[in-house]
Amino acid sequence: MEKLIITAAICGAEVTKEQNPAVPYTVEEIVREAKSAVDAGAAIVHLHVRFDDGTPTQSRERFQECEEAIYKACPDVILIPSTGGAVGMTPDERLQSTDTTPIPEMATLDCGTCNFGDEIFDNTMPTMRAFGKRMIERGIKPEYECFEMGHLDTILTMARKGQVPGAPMQFNFVLGVPGCTPATVANLCWLVNAIPAGSTWTVTGIGRHAFPMAAAAIAMGGNVRVGFEDNLNLAKGVPAKSNGELVAKVVRLAKELGREVATSDEARVILGLPARKK
Ligand code: KMH
Numbered sequence: 001m002e003k004l005i006i007t008a009a010i011c012g013a014e015v016t017k018e019q020n021p022a023v024p025y026t027v028e029e030i031v032r033e034a035k036s037a038v039d040a041g042a043a044i045v046h047l048h049v050r051f052d053d054g055t056p057t058q059s060r061e062r063f064q065e066c067e068e069a070i071y072k073a074c075p076d077v078i079l080i081p082s083t084g085g086a087v088g089m090t091p092d093e094r095l096q097s098t099d100t101t102p103i104p105e106m107a108t109l110d111c112g113t114c115n116f117g118d119e120i121f122d123n124t125m126p127t128m129r130a131f132g133k134r135m136i137e138r139g140i141k142p143e144y145e146c147f148e149m150g151h152l153d154t155i156l157t158m159a160r161k162g163q164v165p166g167a168p169m170q171f172n173f174v175l176g177v178p179g180c181t182p183a184t185v186a187n188l189c190w191l192v193n194a195i196p197a198g199s200t201w202t203v204t205g206i207g208r209h210a211f212p213m214a215a216a217a218i219a220m221g222g223n224v225r226v227g228f229e230d231n232l233n234l235a236k237g238v239p240a241k242s243n244g245e246l247v248a249k250v251v252r253l254a255k256e257l258g259r260e261v262a263t264s265d266e267a268r269v270i271l272g273l274p275a276r277k278k
């Protein structure tokens with residue numbers, strides 16, 4: 001089995017300090033959380049950014065500032081900036097995170113419209129075609145975010161048509177968002193069985209599903225995402241003090257199950273990314 005790639009989704013667009021005071025907003029807080037995750041064993045940081053008051057933003061300048069500061073603290077890390085942003089943002093607004101220098105190695109590409117709690121996360125076909133075109137033009141490897149079973153079929157069809165980057169594809173199955181595909185091992189197996197040979201995959205279990213899904217992925221040869229974007233607690237009623245604590249729990253699970261954890265450079269090889277110029 002390949003080594004385990006752990007992604008930390010350190011911030012998200014929806015969670016707040018009221019829910020967990022360690023949720024980062026400022027550049028300094030975002031760097032602190034990225035470093036805690038990388039020091040604990042994360043190879044990848046999935047990045048959203050906020051203004052200092054916590055408002056989610058896709059501002060190119062804010063991404064630039066945060067990415068530069070993170071690379072200073074964690075020179076080897078793979079950053080996956082969000083192109084999902086927050087519900088209600090326009091496609092152009094969301095795409096700003098692909099405009100930073102250096103061009104991001106990867107970025108998320110959300111694979112369809114879905115319920116998102118009380119709201120609708122809008123990803124129309126024209127939006128996805130525009131995002132695919134941008135990533136093809138800039139040589140950005142997408143992380144294909146599938147919240148629903150049908151999202152996988154949608155993106156595989158688009159890849160066959162050359163509308164989004166093709167093999168080797170990296171999928172992130174986000175399971176347990178209220179209103180979307182439930183976080184069950186059966187659903188995860190269905191998704192994993194439907195991806196093309198040679199692809200890589202990660203699972204994100206929302207809330208209480210984080211660690212059961214992590215354990216399943218560790219056993220199945222997949223990869224794991226945790227972090228405040230997805231889960232605020234280390235266990236029921238125990239808020240995590242940092243993203244690093246969430247990552248450390250995945251590292252412990254991996255150790256118990258006999259799976260080694262990948263460094264960022266090892267993750268680049270597994271994902272088919274070129275070595276990063278430093
Ligand atoms: N904030 C969610 C509406 C992504 O990063 O690409 C979308 C999201 C997905 O977080």
Ligand code: ZN
Nearest residue numbers: 012082084229
């Ligand atoms: Zn995200």
